[in-house]
Amino acid sequence: MGAGILGLAVARETLLRHPGLRVVALDKESQIAAHQTGHNSGVIHAGVYYAPGSLKARLCLQGAREMYAYCDENDIQYERCGKVVVASGEDELPRLGDLHRRAQLNGVPGIELLDGSALAELEPHVQGVRALYSPSTGIVDFRQVANALSTEVAARGGEIITRARVVAIKPERSMVELRTAVDTWRAKTVITCAGVYADHLARMTGAPAAPKIVPFRGTYYSLRPAARSLVRGLVYPVPDPTFPFLGAHFTKQISGEVWTGPNAVLAFSRDGYRLRDIDVRELWETLSYPGFRALTTRYWRTGLAELRGEVSKRTFTRALQRLVPAVRPEDLGESHAGVRAQALSEDGRLLDDFWFDHGERVIHVRNAPSPGATSSLALAREVVQVAERALATG
Ligand SMILES: Cc1cc2nc3c(=O)[nH]c(=O)nc-3n(C[C@H](O)[C@H](O)[C@H](O)COP(=O)(O)OP(=O)(O)OC[C@H]3O[C@@H](n4cnc5c(N)ncnc54)[C@H](O)[C@@H]3O)c2cc1C
Structure with missing residues (x-):
C-alpha cells in the first residue's frame, strides 16, 4: 500500500x-x-x-x-556527478574525519579526502579547508x-x-x-x-x-541560470551528527537546474508544502506528543534558525555562503518544498x-x-x- x-x-x-x-x-x-x-x-x-x-x-x-x-x-x-562534503573551518575537521572513517567502513567506492587546493580544482567557487569526495554519488x-x-x-x-x-x-x-x-x-x-x-x-x-511521524518541510530554491556555474557537482556542508538532516546543500538536477536547500522546519500539515498549509488536528497531534516536546527542548535553537531561513532569503543565503561565498540572495529563483517523514520516539529521539x-x-x-x-x-x-x-x- x-x-x-x-x-x-x-x-x-x-x-x-x-x-x-x-x-x-x-x-x-x-x-x-x-x-x-x-x-x-x-x-x-x-x-x-x-x-x-x-x-x-x-x-x-x-x-x-x-x-x-x-x-x-x-x-x-x-549522472554520476560526484559530491563533496566541505569543512568550512578547522573546527569541522574532526567531524569530517569521522565521516571519512564511516565511509571507509561502509565500503563507499572511491572515497578520498581533498585538501583546499584539490577542492578548488574540482569546485572552483567552493570555499573550504578540506573536503570528502565521493565520486560514485549521482x-x-x-x-x-x-x-x-x-x-x-x-x-x-x-x-x-x-x-x-x-x-x-x-x-x-x-x-x-x-x-x-x-x-x-x-x-x-x-x-x-x-x-x-x-x-x-x-x-x-x-x-x-510510537514512533510517531513528525513531518519536516524542506524548502529549496532553484539557482537562476546565470548562477548555475557556481557548482559543478553536489556540494554539502559537514552535517551536525546529532541531527538526521544533511544541512542546506547545492544539488545539481538531471534537468540541468541547480537547487539549494533544503532546510528543515516543522510542517503544520503532513501533506503541507507551504508555510501557510495548516491542518489543526495534525498539528495538535505533533505538538501534544511527548517526543516532540522533548525534541524541541533539545533543538529549539536549530529549529528557530531553520525557521528564520524559511522566511528570509537573506538568512537562507547566509548558510549557503559558507560553502559558496559568491552566491547572492538574488541568485535564488523559484522555491518549492518537500516534506520528510521522520519517525520520532516517545522520548524525543529522531x-x-x-x-x-x-x-x-x-x-x-x-x-x-x-x-x-x-x-x-x-x-x-x-x-x-x-x-x-x-x-x-x-
Ligand atoms: C526534501 C526531501 C529530500 C530527500 N532527498 C533524498 C535524496 O536525495 N535521495 C534519497 O535517496 N532520498 C531522499 N529523500 C527520501 C526519499 O524521498 C524517501 O525516502 C522515499 O521517497 C520514501 O518513499 P516512500 O514510497 O516510502 O514514501 P512516499 O513517496 O511519501 O510515498 C508514500 C505514499 O503513501 C500514500 N499514502 C499515505 N497514506 C495513505 C493512505 N491512508 N491510503 C493510501 N495511500 C496513502 C501517499 O499518497 C504516498 O504516495 C528525500 C526526502 C525529502 C522529503
Whole structure:
C-alpha cells in the first residue's frame, strides 16, 4: 500500500518473487509518486553518512548499485556527478574525519579526502579547508524511476489503484480486511509504505502509536541560470551528527537546474508544502506528543534558525555562503518544498535507521527517510523477505 517509490518497489519485488500472485498497490492521491518520491533532492547517495552495520549503510550501498543498474535497463537518465562534503573551518575537521572513517567502513567506492587546493580544482567557487569526495554519488529524477516501476508492475500483472485512501485495516485469522473510502479488499498480506502517514496506518492495526511521524518541510530554491556555474557537482556542508538532516546543500538536477536547500522546519500539515498549509488536528497531534516536546527542548535553537531561513532569503543565503561565498540572495529563483517523514520516539529521539514492524499478515514500514529513494530496490527486498518469513512462521 502506497504508490511512492517504496510501495512500487515492494509491488515489483513481490511479483518478481511470486509471479502470478495478485498484487495491488493502493494510493490516496490521483497519481503515483505524489509525495516524498516526487519532492526530493534526486541524489543517489553513496552511503557516506550512515552508521556502519546499520540497515541504512547496507541497503544504501546495495540500493545505489541496483538503482544505477535499473536506470541502465530502463533508459532512465542519471549522472554520476560526484559530491563533496566541505569543512568550512578547522573546527569541522574532526567531524569530517569521522565521516571519512564511516565511509571507509561502509565500503563507499572511491572515497578520498581533498585538501583546499584539490577542492578548488574540482569546485572552483567552493570555499573550504578540506573536503570528502565521493565520486560514485549521482543524480536522477526519482519520479522517472517510479514511473518505470509502475510500468513494470503493470506489465507483470500487478494493479496500481489511485484515489484509494485506506481508512481501515483489520487483520483477521487468515486474511486482512482493508477498507478505502469506496471499496473493501481482502488480502493475504498487507505491506504499508505510507510515508508521512506511516504511524496512522500502523495504528489502524493496533500497532503502538510510537514512533510517531513528525513531518519536516524542506524548502529549496532553484539557482537562476546565470548562477548555475557556481557548482559543478553536489556540494554539502559537514552535517551536525546529532541531527538526521544533511544541512542546506547545492544539488545539481538531471534537468540541468541547480537547487539549494533544503532546510528543515516543522510542517503544520503532513501533506503541507507551504508555510501557510495548516491542518489543526495534525498539528495538535505533533505538538501534544511527548517526543516532540522533548525534541524541541533539545533543538529549539536549530529549529528557530531553520525557521528564520524559511522566511528570509537573506538568512537562507547566509548558510549557503559558507560553502559558496559568491552566491547572492538574488541568485535564488523559484522555491518549492518537500516534506520528510521522520519517525520520532516517545522520548524525543529522531530514529536514524530504517525501521519496520510487523504482525503475521501486516508489515508496516515506519521509518524510511533519506536515503530511502536510493535504497528503495534493496529495501523492498528486505521488506518482502520479512513478509515471507512472517507468513511462513504464522
Ligand atoms: C526534501 C526531501 C529530500 C530527500 N532527498 C533524498 C535524496 O536525495 N535521495 C534519497 O535517496 N532520498 C531522499 N529523500 C527520501 C526519499 O524521498 C524517501 O525516502 C522515499 O521517497 C520514501 O518513499 P516512500 O514510497 O516510502 O514514501 P512516499 O513517496 O511519501 O510515498 C508514500 C505514499 O503513501 C500514500 N499514502 C499515505 N497514506 C495513505 C493512505 N491512508 N491510503 C493510501 N495511500 C496513502 C501517499 O499518497 C504516498 O504516495 C528525500 C526526502 C525529502 C522529503
